[in-house]
Amino acid sequence: MKFRVLTALLLAVFSLESAASGQETRDLVGFGALTFADNCKKCHQIDGYGEEALYPSLRDPALLANKKLLIETLLHGRSAPRRNGGEEDLMPALEFLTDREISAIIAFISNTWGDEVLLVSEEEIKAAR
Numbered sequence: 001m002k003f004r005v006l007t008a009l010l011l012a013v014f015s016l017e018s019a020a021s022g023q024e025t026r027d028l029v030g031f032g033a034l035t036f037a038d039n040c041k042k043c044h045q046i047d048g049y050g051e052e053a054l055y056p057s058l059r060d061p062a063l064l065a066n067k068k069l070l071i072e073t074l075l076h077g078r079s080a081p082r083r084n085g086g087e088e089d090l091m092p093a094l095e096f097l098t099d100r101e102i103s104a105i106i107a108f109i110s111n112t113w114g115d116e117v118l119l120v121s122e123e124e125i126k127a128a129r
């Protein structure tokens, strides 16, 4: 538990130092860091590199600029492996996350590992459900 809180804090601090500007965006990115730690870290790892041959790295600026692919992947998961990942351990559908949580995760990962922060409105996510 302690470790979890610490890593979440580290993530939040890390993201504050990178590209996001504006208080609202910083808040969203910070919330995204916590949400990432809770829902994504176990597969993609805290540093986003994932695990070779199992979970793909998220540290890919082209991927992190692809709004449609990110929304689709998070909401619906993958039914067949497109990258690495075995049949039994595919990217799960995470439709139980709220629109704000998904928006925050996308802001966090793009801000931290992409070229620039990708802001997706909650309405855009709702429409893709």
Ligand code: HEC
Pocket: 036, 039, 040, 041, 042, 043, 044, 054, 055, 056, 058, 063, 070, 073, 074, 078, 080, 081, 082, 083, 084, 085, 086, 089, 090, 091, 092, 094, 105, 109
């Ligand atoms: C149970 C493990 C698991 C969890 C939890 C998980 N993922 Fe994944 N994710 C995968 C696997 C496996 C793939 C590769 C699927 C494939 O082969 O196309 C993947 C693919 C992706 C991709 C697409 C990569 C690409 O280049 O196509 C993105 C983006 C992604 N995950 C983001 C996330 C985020 C953000 C979260 C948390 C909200 C998350 N994942 C949670 C296992 C997981």
